[in-house]
Every structure is written in structure tokens, then in C-alpha cells.
Amino acid sequence: MTEKPKTKKLINAPENIIAEMIEGMAGAHPGMLRVEGATGRAVVAVDGPRDGKVAIVIGGGSGHEPAFAGYVGRGLADAAAVGNVFASPSPAHIVEAARAADGGVGVLMLYGNYTGDVLNFTMAAEELTLGGTVVRHVAVADDVASAPIDRKSERRGIAGDFFVFKIAGAAADLGEPLARVEALARAANEATRSMGVALGACSLPQTGKPNFTIGDEDMEIGMGLHGEPGIRRQKLAPADEVTDELTDAVIGELALKAGDRVGVLVNGLGATSQIELYLIFRRVKQRLDALDVRIHASWVGEYATSLEMAGASVTLIKLDDTLQALLDHPCRTPALTVGALEQGAAAGARSRRAERAADARISPTASPRELVTEGDVTPAIFRVMMHNVGEQIIAEKDWLSELDGVIGDGDHGVTMEIGWKAVQRAMEDTPEDETIEGTCKRMAKAFLDAVGASSGPLYATAFLRAGTAVGHRLNLDGGAMVDWLSAACQGIRDRGRAEPGDKTMIDAWLPAVAAATERAAGGGATLDILTAARDGAEAGMKATAAMESRRGRSAKLGERSVGHIDPGAASTYVTLRAMTAALERALA
Template identity: 85%
Template sequence: MTEHARTKKLINAPENIIAEMIEGMVGAHPDMLKVEGQTGRAVVAVDGPRDGKVGIVIGGGSGHEPAFAGYVGRGLADAAAVGNVFASPSPAQIADAARAADGGVGVLMLYGNYTGDVLNFTMAAEELAAEGMTVRHVAVADDVASAPLDRKEERRGIAGDFFVFKIAGAAADLGEPLARVEALAQAANDATRSMGVALAACSLPQTGRPNFSIGDEDMEIGMGLHGEPGIRRQKLAPVDEVTDELLDTIVGELSLAKDDRVAVLVNGLGSTTQIELYLVFRRVKERLDALGVEIHASWVGEYATSLEMAGASITLIKLDATLQSLLDHPCRTPALTVGTLTDGAAAGLRSRRTEKAAENRSSTVEAARDLIADGDVTPAIFRAMMQNVGDQIIAEKDWLSELDGVIGDGDHGITMEIGWRAVQSAMQDAPDDETIEGTCKRMAKAFLDAVGASSGPLYATAFLRAGTAVGNRLNLDGGAMADWLTAACQGIRDRGRAEPGDKTMIDAWVPAVVAAQACADKGLPALETLAAARDGAEAGMRSTVAMESRRGRSAKLGARSVGHIDPGAASSFIMLRAMAGALETALG
């Protein structure tokens, strides 16, 4: 495939594919699935949630079908929050799923261990806790290629979701209390190991181009589900050799020996043939038979894909009597049926929180108060600045995705475009007399509702903190502009736990704030303050080239992340450049 060739997909408008997919999925399985909540992204089991049962909520980005909504149904998950392609669902979407799953005795959230998912599910849990719901979490971390065993908590979740979801769903269906369901889910997580290999790239529907490049004769050992680089690239080898390499670490970490019992999942990543998958399973069975390890159950097929990526993963769960019985417990979902369900307890009347939540949602209406009017940045100019940020992000989206394709999953430009288009749309509804703080609240909600990737919670927190920092202002002068930038930066740091040198957006924001504060200390006006912040952000962005990533998905690359601009730092620079440019235009 040439560098500029576009891939072909059977889609309508790329921006509508998730809504249309959900419509098709629910339409195909009306006896199992329905949609609840205002976001339209909570897929709920028709006969799953019920009073007195722990609610099981799963979720993650689209593109991994049948995960995640395919595992919604009686005996497994009660609801799934469906994110955009390769992006976590937003807190609002997750909260919709949790409210639908709530049976009054708590909800367990299960998702892959990715920064965006952790941030968004945590924010949703905070909102739900304020409503009185008890929420627990288990982040699936089964990918042995993504971190060493002594840092297992940093590992990605890949196809191991399949076993963790199944066991947690069975425990909840049997009426176990929340603490017990959480403990069993964690036990399944601890007993599960996976490793994968990629042979060819996938392409995002919005770009129509491969999200990474790989040679025609090469394979990537340890590739992530979003196209994150693995531990090594090498020439394609015979299937038995590849299978042995994937299996060796798994077998070693699980300490498998004679008379142990496991369940096996050989998972296709999207375009790998059944022939190839069964060849992989053949070798897995051959190896386990030689060890005297019993295969209690096995699945071969597509269970956690990566769009049309070519490749496969192997997942083993080491079983004890409890985990085995839960694995065997009946369930019925579009993607997985185990055993035969009895009529039993069907969904009945449940404690509903949706209406109450709608009543409790914060209003953007502001009380009249005296505000400081000094400064060149009026609310109208501020909104023009934010509109220009959206325009510039959209103009640079391909560059941002290209940067992300090298050290991430290739969707940063798409994600930022989605968020800023939502912000631009939301600002069209802003009243003329809305304050800068009110606009910041409006932006935060729009960005968070639209973007489920890590950028959503990070920038929503940034906008809220920044707005609060200038809540006593009508207009912004140089000092207030510096305060706005400082609070935004601190919000990102607090929410994301990143520090300078981690190779993240913080490496652009911190020098921007330092430069802005220096201008404010001199009493310089807002334009000079923003121009200095822009220059500081650019220098910070360029400094990320020499850094080794320590946060986010690219942290798994180690030294391979050196030599590339961090996409988050790049988008941060574009934002500050756009703000300064719009202010300069407004002031003539």
C-alpha cells in the first residue's frame, strides 16, 4: 500500500458511525439489548439489571467489536458505555450505563487499563458517588508485553477483558455482594495473561489511512490493541515459532505445571483468517499438552479486535475451582453464550437514578455580581479566541494524528477535532452577556461530553479550574490571563498526575505558564502575556523530542519514544498560538 492510499470501509459519514452501529446492533438483538440514557451510548441488557443485584458496567472505545457492547446480556454485563473509535467513553456516557445497571447495591466498573479509560471512569464514579451510588473499579491489565511483572499495575488490558468480564458477570448474577464481586473480578485479572502479534495496520474511519506502518515481511511482537508499538519488530516467522514466543512468557508468569487447569482464548485482531487462528490454537494445545496442563475451555475467533488489524493474541486464565465454576455459569449475549439460562429472576422494577440525575445537573445560569472590568480580553473576545483554537486544531488535525501514529494510536488529531467542534457548537448557544467563567464551564461540559479519550477529562478539568480562577473578572488583563493559564495547567497536572519531563502536554503547558507569569509580574498586558506563553509552549513542545515517555500509552515504548514530538504537547502549542493570534486580530 502506498503512503497516500486510502483504505476502503463500508460506512456513511464517519462522524455518525458509532450511533449507526449502536442502532444496528440493538436492532439486530432486540431480545437482548436496548439503549438507555440521554447520551445514546449506554447499551443495556434487556433482562440483566435488577434490584438487589450488583450492576456490572463495562466499556471502552469502539473498534474492538464485539467488545464491549457485545458482552452485554443476562449473566454477563448489565450495561456497556460505548466510546468513539479507540477512545474511552465520556463520564456522561459511563454514568448513563451505571444508572441503567444500578440495582441499589452498588456497581462494579470494568475496563482496560488505559489512561483515558481510568480518567473517564473515575470522573463518572465521582459524579455517581455524589448521587449516592456505591461504585468499585477493576482495570484489566493482562498484556505481558506492556510492562514487566514487577510493574503489573501499568500493563494494558487487551483480550483478557473477555475472562474478567465473564467471571464478574457470573458472580453478580449469582447474587454475590459488591465486595465479593470486586474481589473475584480482581482474582480473574490476576490469573489472566495475554500477548499479541500484529502483521499489518488498521485504519481509522476518519482518516482512511493506516495508523502505523510495518514492512511487508515484518511483524510486531507485543503490539497493543490500538496499534501501540510492541516490544520488538522482526521478520515474519512460522506460526509455531510465533506462538511459542507469545506463549513462553504467559506460561512462565502463570507458573503452569502438570495438572494445572486453564481456559484459552485465541483472539483475532480483525482480519486474520480462521485458518491462522486455529493454527495458533493447535500449537498452544500442543505446548500445554506437553506440560500436562488441562484445557478446561477454549475459544477461537474474534473477541477483542482492532478494526481490521492483521494479527492475533493468546490469552490464558489459570483456573481454580471458584473461577472455573464462574466461567461455566450460563450467560447469553450477542458475542458469547455459555450454557442454558433458566427463566429465574428477570429484570423487574429497579431503583432509577436517571431522572434524579437530570434534576441534579448543574446549571450554567449565573448570579449577578460585581466583576472586575479591567483588561483587553472581554467575554466576546475570549469566545473569539476559543473559536480560533477550534479552527486551528481542525486545520492541524492530520499533523496531530500523524504525530500520534508514531508513538500512540494515531487518533489525537481526530479526538481534538471532535472536542473542539463540540466547544464551537456549544459557544453558539452562549448568551451575549455570559462571563468568561460561564464560557469556561460551557466549554468543559462540551469537551467532556464529546471526548472520551484522556484529553476529555484533562481539558474539562483545565477549563473548569481556569474559569474559577477568573471568576471575579468581567475582562482579563495580563495578570488575569496568566492566572487563567496557570489554573488550566494545574488542573491538567492534578487530573493526569503528569510532571515536566514525562513527555506529555504538561511539557508545553509548564513553560508557557512560567513565561506568562513572568510577563504578569512586569505588569504587561494580555497580548504580550499570551505571546510569551505561546513561545514557551513551542519551546516546550520541541523539547519533547529528546524525552523518553513516562506517561500514557507511549510510556510502554521506552527508548523508542525518543526522537518524536509528543502530540499532546503539539496540540497545546496550537491552542496557545491560536489564542494569541485571535487576540492580536481583535486588538487590531
């Protein structure tokens, strides 16, 4: 048997290669990366992790650079656990990464669907769970060549990590709760398909020999990132022919049709020239154009490599409005920058309030699309309603602060005034054609930028969720108003983790939504539905007086909180009362 030829690498001692690589990465990107933990294998974003934010922890074996540590940074992953070459990180590596990134509201772990990664991340999660950390997992499984669709759970994760990480990182950066971030990561995973081809082998630093053999005129269709077998080995074919085979499988499984939108990644495996990668992209675009499928965004280059393997993969993610917005959300990492982040984002340069403000950094302008026009609440009327909320909150500032002074720290009215004044200022710059969803995003950013107390994240989440719920509409009818109210309520509930009877604003929001839903079922007009919501909120607010507080600062008062209205419930009532009054005037 002929001995495999030795390969050449610019390394020092093979046993030190990972530590030295990490040292080099952190040294090259001091504004983005730092190393934490006793093992030295947790690469952490300098300005990513923060209190109240779901931690995104990624990881896997080395040799796939820039994956995984290259995707650590603001707006994407908070930390990466770095394993040895082609080997999963150990539970100790993963635990250190998770602890460094944990913002107190849970950790989402993302990794390729390989047995070693699954076992090690699962063990790490068990340790973290015992310590009180809430952990969720998503194993990326995008490689269509590795198992048939009816055994999709067995599929490998290859370059699809790129899109799943990006979507989850954006959702977390926007302040979504753990369950929502996990759901969006799973949605991205379900919407992503990849297939690759290898033309030549790679070699491990420890051996200096190719880790598999492939003929000089051959290629392996469907090969994995570590040299795992693909569908078949065949003679090398022209670029268009190879690309067609890769894209046929991906397009077929995603059932792409005219009018669909996709993100495209043409990924080099380590030793493939840019010329070849652009030839592949050219053909992918031709195929998608022929189907009238629009490419929303594309990347061509090395994003998930296999040391110096020759070859490439094609990855498509089928986009809806939500996934597209998350794909467009700004991020800044060594391997990927999307959009523009706020200047001066170095560690220690921001207050916690400013960090939370960054979560709502979203464009208030909705992308053009067909919108439902039925309904008497136009975007202009909606903005009048929101302006009136600000006016009424400001007018009731002293009352709200007095309520809060009895069972809290007395600043609820002041905080709400600051937030709503910021909203009013932000709406002064609203384009005339901005949608209700766009205005809600504008409001969320303004409120979160201005308010550092718990109200900031709560109301920002409410506005974002409510806007998203009616994102397909230009005007709101009664049913859409119920959707708006329900989503706002659920956003506050998810963010604050409050339950009915805890004596919070939820105790006003829930009866408001229930009353609105009941009125809508009876065929009520939009104003009737909003009036019912107002009355439900008032009843809920008054009912909080009999409750003992179980959440927030007032929880420490115990029975002493009984007999006093909750200030958050009161401001909810004022909000819905103001919305109703403004709509009544607009429709008169």
C-alpha cells in the same frame, strides 16, 4: 515520504458511525439489548439489571467489536458505555450506563488499563458517588508485553477483558455482594495473561488511512489493541514459532505446572482468518499438553478486535475451583453464550422473585476432584440434618409468624416454611454421590426460587457461601463444621449488611459461630461443636429481646421493638437446634 494508501470501509458519514452501529446492534438483538440515556451511548441488557444485584458496567472505545457492547446480556455485563473509535467513553456515557444498570447494591466498573479509560471512569465514579452510589473499579491489565511484572499495574488490558468480564458477571448474577464481586474480578485479573502479534495495520474511519506502518514481510510482537508498539518488530515467522513466543511469556508468568487447569482464548484482531487462529490454538494446545496442563474451556475467534488489524493474541486464565465455576456459569450475550438460561427471560416476563431465582442457577453437581474424607458428617448425614431443619421450621411456623407479627409483617414463619419445603423437595432428587457443596447449591437454588422475600437472597447466599467453604471436603469434621457455619454467617451478613446489635438473625448467627469456634479450639468433637453453636444461637436469640431494631421493617418501630425476640434470630436457633438433634441421632 510516500503517502499511505487509502483504505475502504462500508460506512456512511464517519461522524455518525457509532450511533448507527449502536442502532444496528440493538435492532439485531432486541431480546438482549436496549439503549438508554440521553447520549445514546449506554447499551443495557434487557434482562440483566435487577434490584439487589451488583451492576457490572463495562466500556471502552469502539473498534474492538464485539467488545464491549457485545458482552452485555444476562449473566455477563449489565451495561456498556460505548466510546468513539479507539477513544474512551466520556463520564456522561459511563454515568448513564451505570444508572441504567444500578440495582441498589453497588456498581463494579471494568475496563482496560488505559489512561483515557482510567480518567473517564474515575470521573464518572466520583459523580455517581456524590449521588450515593457505591462504585468499585477494576482495570484489566493482562498484556505481558506492555510492562515487566514488577510494574504490572502499568500493563494494558487487551483480550483478557474477556475472562475478567465473564468471571465478574457470573459472580454478580449469582448474587454475590459488591466486595466479593470485586475481589473475584481482581482474582481473575491476577490469573489472566495475554500476548499478541500484529501483521498489518488498521485504519480509522475518520482518516481512511492505516494508523501505523509495518513492512510486507514484518510482524510486531506484543503490539497493543490500538497499534501501540510491542516488544520488537521482526521478520514474519511460521505460526508455531510465533505461537511459542506468545505462549512462553504467558505460561512463564502464570507458572503453569502439571495438573493445572486453564481457560484459553485465541483472539483474532479483525483480519485474521479462522485457519490461522486454529493453527495458533493447535500449537497452544500442544504446549499445554506437553506440560500436562488441562484446558478446561477454549474459545477461538474474534472477541477483542482492532478494526481490521491483521494479527492475533493468546490469552490464558489459570483456574481454581471458584474461577472455573464462574467461567462455566450460564450467560447469553450477542458475542458469547455459555450454558443454557431459563426460557422466557424477556423483560417484563418475570416477577422480581423469578429474577432473583435466576441468580442461583448453578449446577448442584460438584466436579470430580480429590476430597477430604475425614469427618463424621457424611453427605448423607448432612442431607438428613437439612431435612430435619425443614421439619422443625415447619413445626415452629406459627411461633415464628407470631414473633414476626409483633414487630414485622407476620409472614416469617410462612416464608420459612415455603423455603424449606422447597429445599426438601429439591433434596428428593439428590444423587447419592452428591457432595455437601453440591447439596448446598441445590438448597440455595430451591430456596431462592421459592421465596421472594428478603429471606430468599439471605439464605441462598448463606448456603452458597457455606458450600463453597467446604467444597474441598467429602465429609465434615469439627473444624469443617465451623467453616460451614462461619461462611453461612458471613454470607448473610454481606448480603443483608446487618451488624451486631441491629436486631436481626445476625445476632444469633454471630454468637453461634463464636461458641463453635471456641469449642473447636478446645478440641471438641463435631457434635460438641454444633451443640455449642446451638446454645450460642439460643443465647443470641434471647438477647435480641433487649435490642432496639435498626434494620428491616421493624426498624420503624424504634423503642417499641424492645422486649420482643427477633423472628430471624429465632429461626436461626431453630435451624441449629434441628441440625444438632439430627446429628446426635445419626451418631447414636
